[in-house]
Amino acid sequence: MKAEIISIGTELLMGEIVDTNAAFVASQLPSLGIDLHYVHQVGDNMERLLETFQRGLSRSDVLLCSGGLGPTEDDLTRETIAKLMGEKMAVVPELERELRSFFVNRGIEMPSNNLKQAMLIPSAQTLPNPMGTAPGWWAERNGKIVVAMPGPPREIRHMWETQVKPRLRQRAGGAVLVSRVLKITGISEGAVDVMCGEHLRGTNPTIGVYAKPDGIHVRLAAKATDDASARLLIAPVETYLRGQFCDHLWGTDEESLAAGVGRLLTERHLTLAAMESCTGGLFSNTVTDVAGASQYFKGGLVTYTTEAKARYGVDPQVLERHGAVSEQTAAAMARAAREQLGASVGVGITGVAGPSEQEGRPVGTVHIAVDHPKAQRAYTGKYSGSRLDVKQRVTTAALFHLRRLLVEMGE
C-alpha cells in the first residue's frame, strides 16, 4: 500500500511552524506495512491543493492529510476533496447538532462559519474529534482513500490512534517494515560504508548509513509478513556488522550516547562526577537528561573562572604553570571532581568556547580528561563552529572518551 502525506497551511510555508504532524504520521506507517513515498506541504490555495491531491491519487493508494479543517474561509481541505471527487458538500443535521452542543457546553454562541465543519460528501464518512470542533473525513472512491485530519498536534494524534490507524491496519495488512539502528563512533561515514560491504546492496534488509552529531547511524530495515520474521531477517546482518564495528558501536535504536554511558556505569556499579568550564554545564545537563541518572551521577561543577577551579580542588600551581586551558588542568579538574564528589570516575573539560580567544589559545581549543584511580586519559582537540556547536561537540566527545575508558577498563 503506497501513501503520501499532505500537510496543509500557509503558516507551514512561512516557516512559522515546523511540520511535526508529518513526522508523526510518517513514523507510524512502517509498522502498518504502508510505504510512504512523498510528503508535501501546500498553502491554503485551492488550485495548488487540487493539483497535489490529483497527482497523489494518480500514483498512491492513500493520501493522509492534516490541516485546513478549520471554520475560516482559508480552510479549504473539505472543498478540495469534494472537488477532487466531483461531489457536493451538504450539512449533516446530526453533525450540526453535535457541533452546536459543543458550543453550548462552552457557553459560546456558534459563529455561522463553523457550520461548514458539519458538512460531508457522499463518498466520505466523518471521523469524530473529541479534542476539537473539526471532525475528520475518511473519503473513499475506487479503492483509493483520502483521509483528512485536523492540524493541531493533540487533535491529529488522538484521531490517528482511535480512528485512522485501526482502519488502515485492516486495509493494509500486508508486509511490515521493521528497522534497527546501530550507532557508531570513531569511524568515518565512508569507512562505515566499506565495512558494510555487499550488505549495502542487500534488498531485505536494506542498509542506510547516516552521519549524525553523535556519530554514524546505520539503519537496517527488513520487510516481512510480521515483526518476528522481519527481525529474523535483520539478526544475521546485525551480528555481522556488530563484529565489524565492535567497540565503535555504542548504542542501538533510540538510545542516546548519554544513556549508553549510563548503562555502562550502572552495569559496572560506577559513579560519575564532572568539572567543566567551556561546556558551561552542558555535560552535566546531558548526563542528567537520562532518567535514572541520579543512580550514578554524583554531581557537576561548572567552574567558569580560574578562582572557581582552584576553589574546588585544582592545584593552583598547575593553573599557574600550565594555564586554565591546558591538558594538565583538564586532568586536575577530572581528578578534583572525582575526589570532591566521591565518585569512581571524574570528567574534566576546559577550553575556549569563544567568541574570543583566551590565554592566547584560539577559539575551539579544548582539553578533555577522564580520571579513574586505575586509569587516566587526557585529550586535546580543536573544534569548529559556533559557540553552541563547540559546546555540543565537546560534550559529545567527552562522553565518547568516558565511554572508551570504561570499555578499555573492561568489567
Added chain:
Amino acid sequence: MKAEIISIGTELLMGEIVDTNAAFVASQLPSLGIDLHYVHQVGDNMERLLETFQRGLSRSDVLLCSGGLGPTEDDLTRETIAKLMGEKMAVVPELERELRSFFVNRGIEMPSNNLKQAMLIPSAQTLPNPMGTAPGWWAERNGKIVVAMPGPPREIRHMWETQVKPRLRQRAGGAVLVSRVLKITGISEGAVDVMCGEHLRGTNPTIGVYAKPDGIHVRLAAKATDDASARLLIAPVETYLRGQFCDHLWGTDEESLAAGVGRLLTERHLTLAAMESCTGGLFSNTVTDVAGASQYFKGGLVTYTTEAKARYGVDPQVLERHGAVSEQTAAAMARAAREQLGASVGVGITGVAGPSEQEGRPVGTVHIAVDHPKAQRAYTGKYSGSRLDVKQRVTTAALFHLRRLLVEMGE
C-alpha cells in the same frame, strides 16, 4: 520569483527526524520577496527524486534542496541534478585537493567513495562548505535555478547565510517583508492585545501576538521595496509599544531570555552563580549559551545529591529539617552559590524532575530561590510534562524570577 523546497532523505519519510531545514529556509524567503508554493520530502530514490525535480522546475523558478550530498551510495542529489540537466559529472581536481586536505587535517585517510563529493557538472558551480565535506551545488539552466545544500542543520544554515541568500537576493529583488519581534513577560496575552490598541488593525506594519514558552511575542511585519523603508514603517509603532510594555519587555527578535538577563546583569555590573539539582545543569548551560557570559557568570554547582548540597554550603540542619526538596533548601542553595563563588546574585533550584517521586514529593514539584544581599525571593511551583519538559520549564521560570528581582531592585 517562485520557489519550491525539496528535502531529501529516507530518514525523513521514516519519521526519524523532523524536517527543520525546510522550516528554516521557508522562514528566510519572505524577506527576499520570494514566494514559496510547495515543500516536498522525498526519499533516496532516483525515480521519485527526478519526478519531483522535473515537476518543480516546470512550474517554479528555483528549487531549494537539502540533503543527499553525503559520500554514500544512497546519496543521490548530485546524480539527480545531473540527470535533470542531461549532463555528466566529473571530478574537479581543485575540489579533490581541498577534500583530501580536509581529511589530512583530521589525520584520517579519505575513503574512496568520498571522491564523489568533488564532482560537478558544467551547468553547476560549487558552494563551499567549511562546516563539512560536502560542497553545495548552484546549478543554472535557461533562467531556472537548482540549489543543493547539505542536510546537517549547521551546514545548511552556514551555506545559506554565506552563499545562497546573497545570490538569491541579487536575483529576486521584489518587495521585502521585514519583521520585528518584541518579547514580553508578566502580562497576559489579552492585556498585550489591549496595549497594542488600534495598531492591531494596522495593515503595514501588521501586528501578531503569540503566546510562547518564554512569554508573549509581538511580531511587527512591514512590507516595502527595501529593508530600510520597511524599518521606517516599523520604527514609530515599535517606539509606541516599547512605551506600553516598559519593564515587561525583555528582548527583541532572536534574543533569548538568558541573553536579556545577561544584558541586565552587565548593565548593572552584577555577577551570577547558581546551585541546581533537578535541572541537572540546564540552568548553567542556558546562561552560558550566551556569548560573553563569562563576564558575569561565576559558575554553577550541580548538586545532584544531598551530600553535595551540604558539602557546598547548604546548612545540614536546613536539609535535615525541611528536606532536600523545599523552599528553605532552595533559598540556602541560592545563598551558598552566591557566597561560595563570590557572585552578587545567586540562584537555587531544587525539585523532582521525575520519573519517580522523591521524599514523598510528587514529580514536578520545584522550588526556585534568588538571593541578593539586599533581596531574597523563594517560589514553589508544580511543573507538568516529561523529565526534559520539567527541566526546560523550571530553567525558564528561574530566569524569569531572576530577571524580576533585577528589575525590582532597579539600577
